[in-house]
Amino acid sequence: MLVSSIGASIVQTVGGAVKIHDMSWVTGSGKTMSALLLVPDGASADDKRPAIVLAHGWWNNKQMQDSNYVELARRGYVVLSIDMYGHASSDPLQEGHEMDAATGMYDGVKEIASLPYVDTTRIGISGHSNGARAANFAIPIDDKAATPLISSVYLVDNDPIYTDETGKYVNYYGDRDVGVQADQYDEFFFRSYDANGVALTAPRDYIGTPNAQSFLHFGADPSGQAARKPYTTYTQSVDGRDAVREIDNPAQTHPWGPFSKQEVTSLLTYFDKTLGAPTAIAPGSQIWQLKEGFNALGLVGFGMFLIAFATSLLGTRAFAGLRAGPAPALVPREGRGLLWFWGSLVVSAIVSGVSYWIISANTAVGTVSFLGDPPINPQGAVWIIALWAALNGLVAIVIMTVSYRVVGRRTGVSLRDIGVLPGWRRFWQGILLGAIVVASAFLIVFVLAYFFTTDFRLWVIAIPTFTPNKLAIAGIYLPFFLLYFLANSVAINSFNRFAIRGREWGNTAVLALANGIAPIILVIAQYSHFFITGELISGFGGINSIWLFPIVVILPVAAVVTRKIYRATGNPYIGGFIMACVVTIVSVSNTLTYTR
Incomplete structure (x- = not known):
């Protein structure tokens, strides 16, 4: 950085x-x-x-x-x-x-x-x-x-x-x-x-x-x-x-x-x-492209810091209890378990894409996205994405619940062993660790901005400094993003972690792609239609496809960040909490705030 x-x-x-x-x-x-x-x-x-x-x-x-x-x-x-x-x-x-x-x-x-x-x-x-x-x-x-x-x-x-x-x-x-x-x-x-x-x-x-x-x-x-x-x-x-x-x-x-x-x-x-x-x-x-290249390097460094600092804190006395023990060897998933894996990914992608389309096409929702509803909802654009995220978080919880009852429990899977039930002490200790990581990461952003007047960005993805009022605004939307990213991390790491062709990275790659596949398809569909016909897809507004640009990157990155932290802790909530906080702060710092 x-x-x-x-x-x-x-x-x-x-x-x-x-x-x-x-x-x-x-x-x-x-x-x-x-x-x-x-x-x-x-x-x-x-x-x-x-x-x-x-x-x-x-x-x-x-x-x-x-x-x-x-x-x-x-x-x-x-x-x-x-x-x-x-x-x-x-x-x-x-x-x-x-x-x-x-x-x-x-x-x-x-x-x-x-x-x-x-x-x-x-x-x-x-x-x-x-x-x-x-x-x-x-x-x-x-x-x-x-x-x-x-x-x-x-x-x-x-x-x-x-x-x-x-x-x-x-x-x-x-x-x-x-x-x-x-x-x-x-x-x-x-x-x-x-x-x-x-x-x-x-x-x-x-x-x-x-x-x-x-x-x-x-x-x-x-x-x-x-x-x-x-x-x-x-x-x-x-x-x-x-x-x-x-x-x-x-x-x-x-x-x-x-x-x-x-x-x-x-x-x-x-x-x-x-x-x-x-x-x-x-x-x-x-020469501005060189600046963009350096700014993008900072984005990569920011993501790496989230992982590296989180895992390094496990070596301290305060957080040593969060370190995971030796992980059992990952084995391929077969039969009904493999069918549920692929089926849940397909269902999740369909729900993600269709729900975004429905939310985007709703006239009332569209009005709120432009004006918000201050003071309760001062940032309409963030609210749209937060609402969509929370909806998909709920769907993920339903899918995991059904999956556990149909497959997991019958095969002897323990919710405690896979980190879903880490115990309240370890849960809150993990949340504290995540809060320290997020605060430290943004402290670096502020310090570097003070000395160099720069931030980390690439086109529509940016991690800037922000004014104190943005933290209060972030508190409005954080519960929505927590619902999604905590559920997403549990799904990726506790329920869907296994070896593909003997390698864990193959599983991580599949899940990273699955995380972003619905937004990717929507963006490709929109712009293919636009370039061929000269007009956008009817009912799918231009701003709604543009808002997906950063999401296409953020969701796959979230899969990698949470997986890395889970491997070190066996706790899916730490990475999910970190991603929810970062995405919320970045979202409220890069958008329009209305008052009445």
């Missing part, structure tokens, strides 16, 4: 040529905002630099923009990457107040404009998904300012504004330069709809739509106008200034945007045209 943080820090600071500050301040809106400020060497009151404010998408955090802020700062821009209100370390967001200060985007603009080394005539903004929506929200606020601050806008994976309240085409952005990245396989945006809200065009057909053409014609009605193309810069004099419009149209998906070399190249090219990069570096020359 130390190597990860040092390496990521060297890359994001370009070997010390860029200073990075983890900031938190009370804005003019009266809310606390958290952001990363990147200042390149040489920026001063005598050498003012263009500046760019970046905003992540919904249910994310400021580090999600690392590909962009690393490359922009490397080229001499001053960059502020914000946690939008409601996200990560910024204040929670009150329902219905998303437009206030553009969800924090405009407070970020005012902050960066106040810096003495920023050229206030060259301030740009960019956001991904609802971060781009925040950029759209910022425009009318800037229009009303005594001195407008925003001169350039780049919207990634969200529609620009095409019409006014009456439906008439309009130049919403005035004389500002505006670029758009419109993904051909965007799960949410770049469609045209009829009066009943039925989609008429797929995202891959966006460029030819009247909306896109009107945008490229600076808000004019596109009827009778010559068709304009993607990846082309169009200029027009607006209020005495030559303004720019362009649309980039890559064949990629919505969540791919912040993790795409093509997106970074387009953004760098656009801002070089409109703001002018102080340091000339080819847009395709990028």
